Each structure stands twice: as structure tokens, then as C-alpha cells.
Amino acid sequence: MENVFHVLKERGFIEQCTHEEEIEKLLGEESVSFYIGFDPTADSLHIGHFIQIMVMAHMQRHGHRPIALIGGGTTMIGDPSGRTDMRQVMTPERIAENGEKFKKIFEKFLSFEDDKAVMLNNAEWLLPLNYIDFLRDIGAHFSVNRMLAAECYKSRMEKGLTFLEFNYQLLQAYDFYVLHQQQGCKMQFGGNDQWSNIIAGVELVRRKDGKQVYGMTFSLLTTSEGVKMGKTAKGALWLDPEKTSPYEFYQYWRNVADADVKKCLALLTFLPMEEVQRLGALEGAQINQAKEILAFTVTEIIHGENAAHEAQNAARKLFAGDNGDAEIPSVDLSKAELGDGRDIVFLLEFAKLIPTRSEGRRLIQQGGVLAAGEKVTDPKAVYTASDFKDGKLVLKKGKKAFKQINLI
């Protein structure tokens, strides 16, 4: 079987390794147990986590054993790495709830049968810890001097870092130590922002057990301009269809910058690299084909084939100017609520295309609103039941935002 290290390297996942040659050798020789930690700070995973999930999937396909670690314990502290502000302290109930949701998502991407992958929660061993014992056993191995010098705290050295957060690294290192002992875990992966935490774990295992374990980090998904990808107007690009609809999700990828197409295909899909190369090399208007494939494939992996087809059809129809079908994101408006007619601003607000009525008026004045294909020029224009063809009215805001109102 092909060495997964080469696959990950070729696809551009790998950013830093603790011991490149040894890791390559190890992954080529035996089935390795490795772990990636996910802190349940929100009620859904987002696209940043998805990269890590892809890595686990690639690894599992090549015969290795993923340990998906849910950070029920570490989330009680909050990881300060690479952040400019302190994380909000979360209640244990919320953390547990979010953790359950994470579990369900992992089950979609990994096979947990026959111990081919395991899912654990570090709350199990972190919550019962005794402070004094922990300090003596684990804390003694850490150098504050070294920790402070680490790049990941840099921005926090200016703004302030609490002792609570400062302890995060010890806990993550301890996770690795526990997993090494209990699960024979030899590697830890993570986003590039996890580098310091991962090295800390590698060193702790070496000091405590005298064993060599390894760490590797993966590129964070950034645009060619270095901005974090996966940000939408509403915040993160979530994997949960309730939080980010498959259509929105599809559109996000359909609209990535030319320069990022190849990278996204390599990191977010399982398409063979020859295909990725070919698609990424397309130029001019042709690269739109590659973007369609990217959008469809990623949506398919996350939301399934049907949802991907629906999203694609809706997008194609809307951008082809054919507003005829029901796959467009829509809202229902009762006849009673429409009454003798409502003004355009009401309809825009009702369809959640605008946050305030002022925004709606401004938009109309700037010529950014189309109703049933006609540009709306008067903010006071009133729409009645007769304007709904077959009980439908498609509103278009700008070039890319559509919403259909169904009269019921």
C-alpha cells in the first residue's frame, strides 16, 4: 500500500513534522495509532476541523488507527494558542452537549468498527486530576521560560495571558501522555497553531516514559492572501446543514478565488492528484469548471449526493437567469400575512435578505434588488398576491443572494 505520508505531502497537508524521516518510515511500516483533539467550543464543527477529519480519513484508508479526541476537559480551560483574546469560559453542560454533537459528525466520516478508530473524551482523565499531584508529576517537566518564548503566545504577551489559559498546554501534553500509555498512541496531529502544544506532548512522553513519539501539523486553510478561509457573512462555514445550508456551503466553494482552487481540491476532496493538477491548471473562464467540481465534491462529502445535486441545480438555474424552480432557498408567507399587499422592504426583511429596513431602502436606491426578474426602483413598491406567479416570487439581492417566497 502507498505510504500515507507521501499522500499527505503531495496533497499539501503537511506543514511541520517533529521528525520527518522517522515519521515517513513509521507510517510505511506499521499501523499507527494517532490522535487529533477537537475542543467542543461550538455546537458544530466547521471547515477548519474538516481538514483534520480529512487527514484522519486518509490515514484510516491507509490502515492507520485514528483516535478522535473530544476535548471535554481542555475546553474547560480554553486554548490561548494563536489567539488575540481570551476564550469565553463555557459551562460544563454546554461543553458536554457540544461534545455529543461532535461525536455524531465524526461517525459520518470514520469507521469505528472493529477498533479501526476510537473516540475518547479527555474529560475522563482531566476532570479527576488532583492539583498537587499533577504539578509534581507533570508540571515539573515544563519550563516557563520556554513556554513564554513560544510563538503561539506572542500576541497574548502584549494583551495579557491568564494563568488559567497558560495551563492549557500542560493539559494537552498530558493527553498525549495518557493516550500513549492507554492506547499506544504514537503520533499527534493538529492545525499548525497546535505546534507548540504538540511538541510539549512529545517532550513530556519522552521525559516520562523515555519513548519517542511524533507530531505533525497541517496547514490551516487560508486563501492565497493569507486570510483564514471559511468565513462567511454569518461567521464560520459550518458542517451542520442547520447552521450553514448545503446551498450556501456549495456557493462558498463555487466562489473561491482562482488561486485557491487547486489547494482546496487537494485538501478537501479525495480526487486523484492528476485530476487535481489538471483542474487547477485551467485558466480564464474555464476554471469555473474546476470550481463547480470542487463545490459539488465537497458538498457531497459533507451533505451527501442528493443535497449536492440540489445545491448545484439551484445554483446553475439562478445564475443562468432561469428562476423557475423550487430548489432555491425559500420561505413561506401566509396569505393572511400578505393581506392586501406588502411593500418590497417588508418582503426583503421577511425573506431575511436584509437585517433592517434601512438596509433595504438603501439597497433599492443603489439598484441592488430584483423581484421576479425586474429591477425594483421604488422602496415603497407594493406587492400583492397577483405578483406571485404560481404562488412564488423570487427576490434577488445583489448578484448572488436569492430567496423565493412561497405564498401559502
Add this chain to the structure above:
RNA sequence: GGGAGAAUGCCCGAGUGGCUAAAGGGGGCGGACUGUAAAUCCGUUGACGACGUCUACGAUGGUUCGAAUCCAUCUUCUCCCA
């Protein structure tokens, strides 16, 4: 524990008694150009019953005809000393 300073719109950041819904930048949104791209350019960016009204410059109270700007108390944060 002692001392110094800061808190402004989504973010950064000017403003130190009326001309301030608050400069400038970033971001967002709309338009032009295009390929549902990037870059660029133009416009816009508190809300609402919209040439007017209301709410806003950490919180509360006060001085004043009038406060983001002055005073008092409080809260939070940063820095220096311990």
C-alpha cells in the same frame, strides 16, 4: 497591596464643551468591469413611521442653555512597583 493610564460605531483609531450620527483606515454591502474569480474604480455603511424623530462614545449620577468631551462614584482592562 501601592502608583500611572485606558475604555469611542463590526474592528482598529481620531476627536478633549456647541459646526459630531462622530475624521481616517479595515471589513461589510451595492454598482461598473468580468468568468458566480482576482485586481481596480464609484457609491454606501446606527435605527425608525425618513428633508423629521429616536438611540449611541464602559456604567450610574452630576455641572451646563448645551457633554463623547468637565466632575464624582463604580466596573473592566493595561502598564510600573511589590
